[in-house]
Amino acid sequence: MTVHSKTNHCKIVDCTVRDGGLVNNWDFSVEFVQDLYESLNASGVEYMEVGYKNSPKLLKSEGTEGPWRFLDDEFLRKVIQKKNTKLSALVDVGRVDEADVLLRSDSMLDLIRVACYARDTAKAIELGTLFHERGYETTINIMALSGVMDNELNESLAMINDSPIDVVYIVDSFGSLDPDDIRFLVEKFRRSLKNKRLGVHTHNNLQLAFANTLTAAQLGVELLDASVYGMGRAAGNTPTELLLAKLTRPEYSLRPVLGMIEKHMIKLREKEEWGYLIPDMITGTLDEHPRSAMGWRASAKRDLFTEFYDKMTTPEVFHGN
Amino acid sequence: MTVHSKTNHCKIVDCTVRDGGLVNNWDFSVEFVQDLYESLNASGVEYMEVGYKNSPKLLKSEGTEGPWRFLDDEFLRKVIQKKNTKLSALVDVGRVDEADVLLRSDSMLDLIRVACYARDTAKAIELGTLFHERGYETTINIMALSGVMDNELNESLAMINDSPIDVVYIVDSFGSLDPDDIRFLVEKFRRSLKNKRLGVHTHNNLQLAFANTLTAAQLGVELLDASVYGMGRAAGNTPTELLLAKLTRPEYSLRPVLGMIEKHMIKLREKEEWGYLIPDMITGTLDEHPRSAMGWRASAKRDLFTEFYDKMTTPEVFHGN
Numbered sequence: 074m075t076v077h078s079k080t081n082h083c084k085i086v087d088c089t090v091r092d093g094g095l096v097n098n099w100d101f102s103v104e105f106v107q108d109l110y111e112s113l114n115a116s117g118v119e120y121m122e123v124g125y126k127n128s129p130k131l132l133k134s135e136g137t138e139g140p141w142r143f144l145d146d147e148f149l150r151k152v153i154q155k156k157n158t159k160l161s162a163l164v165d166v167g168r169v170d171e172a173d174v175l176l177r178s179d180s181m182l183d184l185i186r187v188a189c190y191a192r193d194t195a196k197a198i199e200l201g202t203l204f205h206e207r208g209y210e211t212t213i214n215i216m217a218l219s220g221v222m223d224n225e226l227n228e229s230l231a232m233i234n235d236s237p238i239d240v241v242y243i244v245d246s247f248g249s250l251d252p253d254d255i256r257f258l259v260e261k262f263r264r265s266l267k268n269k270r271l272g273v274h275t276h277n278n279l280q281l282a283f284a285n286t287l288t289a290a291q292l293g294v295e296l297l298d299a300s301v302y303g304m305g306r307a308a309g310n311t312p313t314e315l316l317l318a319k320l321t322r323p324e325y326s327l328r329p330v331l332g333m334i335e336k337h338m339i340k341l342r343e344k345e346e347w348g349y350l351i352p353d354m355i356t357g358t359l360d361e362h363p364r365s366a367m368g369w370r371a372s373a374k375r376d377l378f379t380e381f382y383d384k385m386t387t388p389e390v391f392h393g394n
Numbered sequence: 395m396t397v398h399s400k401t402n403h404c405k406i407v408d409c410t411v412r413d414g415g416l417v418n419n420w421d422f423s424v425e426f427v428q429d430l431y432e433s434l435n436a437s438g439v440e441y442m443e444v445g446y447k448n449s450p451k452l453l454k455s456e457g458t459e460g461p462w463r464f465l466d467d468e469f470l471r472k473v474i475q476k477k478n479t480k481l482s483a484l485v486d487v488g489r490v491d492e493a494d495v496l497l498r499s500d501s502m503l504d505l506i507r508v509a510c511y512a513r514d515t516a517k518a519i520e521l522g523t524l525f526h527e528r529g530y531e532t533t534i535n536i537m538a539l540s541g542v543m544d545n546e547l548n549e550s551l552a553m554i555n556d557s558p559i560d561v562v563y564i565v566d567s568f569g570s571l572d573p574d575d576i577r578f579l580v581e582k583f584r585r586s587l588k589n590k591r592l593g594v595h596t597h598n599n600l601q602l603a604f605a606n607t608l609t610a611a612q613l614g615v616e617l618l619d620a621s622v623y624g625m626g627r628a629a630g631n632t633p634t635e636l637l638l639a640k641l642t643r644p645e646y647s648l649r650p651v652l653g654m655i656e657k658h659m660i661k662l663r664e665k666e667e668w669g670y671l672i673p674d675m676i677t678g679t680l681d682e683h684p685r686s687a688m689g690w691r692a693s694a695k696r697d698l699f700t701e702f703y704d705k706m707t708t709p710e711v712f713h714g715n
Binding site: 251252253277279280281282283284287288291312314315318319327328331332334335339348349351354355358376377378379382383 | 572574598601602604605608609612633640653655669670672697699700704
């Protein structure tokens with residue numbers, strides 16, 4: 074019930090379409106995305122990440138994915154009537170065609186975020202710098218932080234500190250971090266990134282996504298990733314509705330996003346699977362990528378948890394390392 | 395991923411049958427309770443709360459509830475083969491017949507916990523003292539702390555401090571507290587209860603049950619309530635499996651409880667409802683008892699969240715105060 078007066082610097086980045094698209098192959102109707110935009114705007118959410126801006130030429134397209142996988146400005150313009158909520162897109166290093174990215178003044182997008190592993194930091198900076206020069210707000214989201222050695226991470230952060238990138242993200246890709254880990258990382262990032270603002274992206278494998286995000290918020294982290302009803306890959310993300318309920322900015326309103334859940338998310342959750350599931354809890358505990366859990370859930374053995382646990386904890390059988 | 399070396403003082407109290415019984419009217423089969431006991435014992439869980447020890451004479455019995463609602467020692471003896479895991483029962487002030495409670499040396503039970511509102515502290519102490527004199531470990535669980543004024547709570551704690559009760563619980567009945575609130579309460583309880591050990595019981599309305607329990611554990615709180623797969627009233631409790639996964643005591647093992655989830659909990663969750671549900675999130679946010687949310691979920695309007703939100707935030711219509 075704490076009045077979170079220390080979180081008035083925060084902004085919410087709703088990732089429902091982008092991260093949720095990893096669940097349903099971006100099969101969101103135009104009506105869904107329009108309703109989501111309107112509800113986020115009415116709730117006071119600052120950013121909506123409307124998809125990936127990767128190139129179908131550089132990322133093997135299956136031809137079946139929804140349009141939010143390879144965002145096109147002309148299409149976006151037809152779909153969304155821009156109001157206060159800004160639009161964001163994510164790109165992966167090596168999968169974006171620079172020619173696809175217009176000047177911000179000609180684009181519907183405001184923010185472009187570059188996701189990378191620590192080893193690709195130089196490429197991410199190059200890409201982010203290009204977007205910066207084209208007028209966008211920019212972030213670099215270093216994924217899978219829990220598996221990066223400290224010397225490598227220090228080097229990455231030092232490089233980013235000298236770049237024009239606006240915001241650097243702490244990303245808990247495997248949903249394995251707890252509030253103490255977040256505290257450690259925020260302090261570390263602060264020390265190494267004197268000139269940068271910070272962001273956080275969490276996963277809910279251990280039911281700690283929201284607590285981790287709150288911890289980061291109270292330590293001054295500015296951009297908070299979330300998704301409506303927690304929709305996101307595997308265990309999903311921090312629910313947008315919980316941030317709206319808990320952060321006490323007068324601009325925020327919970328009700329419009331409740332309307333979005335009522336109209337779309339309950340039905341969608343019956344068709345698609347995300348949230349607290351035991352195989353995802355197991356990979357989170359083991360600090361592993363959720364792909365093995367997702368594969369298990371897609372198999373006939375989906376509810377055989379002890380067998381999955383045994384495989385995951387018997388390295389020579391399952392991991393091959 | 396933190397190694398929780400600071401939590402080696404902790405003990406888990408599994409409340410699946412007792413708090414989960416509020417979901418399914420204690421309709422657990424003998425096989426379910428036996429499997430639960432065996433799995434908790436094999437996982438190293440220290441206590442299993444096997445039900446309520448209220449008297450059917452003093453609490454209006456519907457005649458339909460399972461045997462775990464009104465525990466009988468003779469019945470328990472037939473059902474459970476005691477091993478390491480101790481047995482606990484909860485009683486409500488004013489609903490227990492003292493004559494029903496044997497000497498501990500003649501009983502299957504080890505721990506008796508007295509739940510009360512702050513205003514009933516004197517009665518709770520009287521009852522707890524009686525159990526203490528009959529040889530049991532005892533706790534007092536002060537419910538609905540978020541709605542108690544500070545002067546009243548101070549008086550309650552001072553009285554308990556002078557009693558022979560072993561452990562005092564911080565109970566987040568409405569699932570409205572966050573880690574900062576828990577920190578505040580643990581520090582307050584510590585100051586007022588110099589001679590007592592502490593316990594914590596959380597609810598998951600805001601997806602903070604586990605984070606709140608971890609926070610308490612790290613601050614030295616000893617007894618941690620949980621339930622398998624989070625089964626408990628409305629939004630449910632801290633999942634036992636998450637505590638087993640996260641607390642790094644060598645005695646704990648996750649696998650047996652995963653087996654319990656696999657064998658019983660998935661099917662049970664398909665039949666009965668608990669966990670993160672929007673009406674319970676709304677009552678948690680508003681610091682209200684979940685009964686209105688549970689009533690809404692039992693009605694035809696169960697998925698109309700904005701209507702529920704409007705009613706709950708229009709006091710004269712719904713609350714009558």
